Amino acid sequence: MKALLIICDGMGDRLTNGKTPLEAAKKPNFDRIARDGVTGLVHTVAPGVAPGSDTSHLALFGYDPCECYKGRGPLEALGENVKLEKGDVAIRGNFATVEGGVIKDRRAGRDEYGLDELAKSLDGMLIDDVKVIFRKATGHRAIVVFRGKGLSAKVSDTDPEEVGSHIKSSIALDNSQEAKRTAMIVNKFTEKACKILDGHKANKERVKMGQLPANAVLGRSAGISEPVVPFGEKYGIRAAAVAGVTLVKGVCRSVGMDMISVEGANGHRDTNLKGKADAALKALDDHDFVFLHIKGTDEVSHDGDFEGKKRMIERIDKEVLEKILKKADLKNTTIIVTADHSTPIGLKRHSADPVPIAILGDVLTDDVKKFDERSCAKGYLGHIMGRDMMNMILDLTNHSKLFGG
Numbered sequence: 046m047k048a049l050l051i052i053c054d055g056m057g058d059r060l061t062n063g064k065t066p067l068e069a070a071k072k073p074n075f076d077r078i079a080r081d082g083v084t085g086l087v088h089t090v091a092p093g094v095a096p097g098s099d100t101s102h103l104a105l106f107g108y109d110p111c112e113c114y115k116g117r118g119p120l121e122a123l124g125e126n127v128k129l130e131k132g133d134v135a136i137r138g139n140f141a142t143v144e145g146g147v148i149k150d151r152r153a154g155r156d157e158y159g160l161d162e163l164a165k166s167l168d169g170m171l172i173d174d175v176k177v178i179f180r181k182a183t184g185h186r187a188i189v190v191f192r193g194k195g196l197s198a199k200v201s202d203t204d205p206e207e208v209g210s211h212i213k214s215s216i217a218l219d220n221s222q223e224a225k226r227t228a229m230i231v232n233k234f235t236e237k238a239c240k241i242l243d244g245h246k247a248n249k250e251r252v253k254m255g256q257l258p259a260n261a262v263l264g265r266s267a268g269i270s271e272p273v274v275p276f277g278e279k280y281g282i283r284a285a286a287v288a289g290v291t292l293v294k295g296v297c298r299s300v301g302m303d304m305i306s307v308e309g310a311n312g313h314r315d316t317n318l319k320g321k322a323d324a325a326l327k328a329l330d331d332h333d334f335v336f337l338h339i340k341g342t343d344e345v346s347h348d349g350d351f352e353g354k355k356r357m358i359e360r361i362d363k364e365v366l367e368k369i370l371k372k373a374d375l376k377n378t379t380i381i382v383t384a385d386h387s388t389p390i391g392l393k394r395h396s397a398d399p400v401p402i403a404i405l406g407d408v409l410t411d412d413v414k415k416f417d418e419r420s421c422a423k424g425y426l427g428h429i430m431g432r433d434m435m436n437m438i439l440d441l442t443n444h445s446k447l448f449g450g
């Protein structure tokens with residue numbers, strides 16, 4: 046038996062004019078999974094905890110985020126395919142424009158001209174005995190990795206997240222020598238980077254073309270790389286992931302899933318859903334467990350766009366679920382649909398509301414006929430914790446081991 050786990054980011058919601066987007070959407074395929082399967086609600090991290098997409102996915106994959114979550118930086122780095130070693134400190138960077146020491150544009154006008162070249166000019170520098178690995182990421186973004194002995198991720202951001210401010214000095218967030226030393230290295234990097242970028246010919250060309258120079262790097266979300274037991278080893282199954290958004294790709298890589306890239310899978314509402322569904326179906330040929338992530342539902346939620354969320358759910362129903370229910374070998378594949386957290390339209394941010402789950406496979410079917418928050422609350426599974434979901438999937442796909450004699 047194989048498993049296909051489909052997670053629609055931020056899909057859970059609260060009522061707007063008496064309905065949630067899931068309740069308002071026309072979604073016969075979601076409903077079929079609920080009707081023919083078993084349903085319930087999931088608290089992905091814990092009741093009352095509003096999780097980020099990183100901690101919630103770790104929990105759903107069976108990794109305790111309280112133990113193994115070491116900050117967003119390393120996950121973003123892995124998402125951009127930057128290889129990390131144990132003890133590396135990774136931060137998320139932005140190319141920015143600074144004038145007279147003051148930030149003029151936090152994203153250097155969002156123009157990518159010359160950024161590859163500028164990134165190369167910062168890659169490989171040594172600060173004391175710490176090596177800097179610098180990579181351009183999506184758009185104006187970058188990944189900065191500090192590699193050396195005795196580093197700490199307990200350092201503050203240099204990005205003030207405000208135009209008109211000075212770049213902040215990183216400071217140690219605890220009393221350790223490691224944090225003090227790392228903050229000093231981050232500050233030296235910021236200073237050196239400004240000097241190198243300011244005089245770089247790519248920036249002179251940018252200015253000539255009427256663009257803002259990308260003459261500074263702002264950093265945030267430091268984290269330290271701490272490898273975990275890989276998914277395959279932990280569960281004895283081969284796993285693959287189809288995802289478009291960098292952070293979730295990073296989570297999947299951090300647990301050692303095979304990443305499958307799909308053209309046009311961009312982590313936005315206009316993503317290539319059909320391509321992702323095809324890729325997930327194909328991955329089932331040579332994997333026991335396939336994870337398919339869809340981000341668009343969260344994006345529209347952060348915009349507070351009820352109609353957009355409803356439409357996104359309807360697109361997933363038509364372009365992903367209809368295809369999967371038609372083409373997958375349903376006798377030998379357990380299909381699970383759920384979300385990583387709720388992002389209520391009215392809040393425009395993540396909340397702790399539990400999310401609906403439906404499992405289609407060799408299950409004890411309940412009386413629930415629709416896939417939405419209030420219907421699934423009446424399901425047979427009741428309220429489950431995210432950390433228990435993998436055990437349930439392993440059991441339903443005959444991969445679990447007997448506990449006891």
Ligand SMILES: [Zn+2]
Nearest residue numbers: 055343388395
């Ligand atoms: Zn979100």
